[in-house]
Amino acid sequence: MNLFEQQAANRRRTWLVMLAFVAFLLLLGFGFDAFFLSQVGGFVPIGSIVALGVGSISALVSYASGDKAVLLSTGAVPIADLLQSASEADALKLRQLDNVVDEMAIAAGLPKPPVYIVPDPDPNAFATGRGPGRSSIAVTRGLLDTLDREELQGVIGHEMSHIRNLDVRLMTIVAALVGGVALLSDWARRGMWWGGGRSRRRGDGEGGGGIAGVVFFAVWIVAIILAPVLAQLLAMMVSRQREYLADASGAELTRNPIGLAHALEKIDEAVAPTRAINRGSAHLCIADPLGRSLNLKEGSWADAFASHPPMAARIAALRAMAFEKRPATSPP
């Protein structure tokens, strides 16, 4: 697949995700109407209209500013803010990161994206946004402290190719929409005992809160059932091929696959999960911030459902690239 095909596929899939999200909410709205209209009567499908409105607006808002939501949820700080109050040694590291991002933007022929630092000691990095000129790159404090310049360049090259082939657009909209549903589901699951207990007590006393209770219950059931399905969907949309591809095109930018291979080795050695990054945006990262065991496995099942390829396979692929690209002794 060449660059233009990748970009076209990502544009198409972004639309698909947005439509699927609106359709999902509309389904909930239909369900509400079917229940509400049969109980109370009336002809206005309030639920469907509200669901369509809420769904479309949140899909558009996610498209326009999903990157801001992702950055906000990880607590990322713009590098310019950190530079003002940094010590001299720290300023050197930050400046180096900024330079490396600039270099990779030049190598990719793209405008330089703004750089953010996530205050987390575990090494990791992600890119988010809509595409070239409207994206950001964030790295954790741990990554900045662990990697040397060459390795940093490998990681930034990887993220820059996610931006160039529009992976960021798809992954950001998935993070914003599906992450929102996952959040709702987490919240519903936590409120299970409290909500369940209260509605039963109300049911005993009087029937007044009955409809609201049933509606809440239905949304809750649907959300709980759908959350794992959505998580699977999310993993499939952002299949592990994407990471292999970004590794390869990142190495094409730096012309130095070994730099990224070393970086991945160091990231792999740091076993601690990246706490600042939650489940909804895990697929954006260069390495799985949750350290899920499925990502270590090979085979078609893992290929379909895991968000990241096994680190060992990625490193091996990069090393193979380096051996192939060994300079010939004499030009042809």
Place this chain on the structure above:
Amino acid sequence: MPGLVLLVLVILVVVWAIASYNGLVTMRNQVLNGWKQIDVQLKRRHDLIPNLVNTVRGAMDFERDTLTSVMEARAKALTATGPADAAQKEGQLSAALGRLLAVAENYPTLKSNENVKMLQEELASTENKVGFARQFYNDIATRFNTRQQVFPMNLFASGLGFKPAELFEVTNAAEREVPTVDLSRK
């Protein structure tokens, strides 16, 4: 019916011709822009060098030869005319800068100086930016040339006024040589 088929064929050919021509124009502009980006990075490097030389001058006063050779190479690079000349003089400047940075390693006060470290980082980054700008230029220039030279475009490209873009090459023989590494001093 044959007339209709002919009409469709003519329309297809016209659409193909317009799309190919516009594609080539777009690529030509990208190639020109890529070339200008190299100049932007070279300009950055020229601006940075006096700063570096001033910062290290105090501690490295007896390395006057190295410092003057850098400033002279910079002055020459500023007056370069044409791509080939520029490539050669920028190559000499790169070599002079490389020597300066290598010699600076011998001065512990310089190595621990944060200002010098920052300037070294800036200089290393500028060298990288020049390199990556050239890499990008060569990549898009190669795509542009390939587009012109594949069949059937090779029949029309020169007639439409498209010329293959010149690739950036290392003209300085010294740059192509494998650097010798001295491991005796640790």
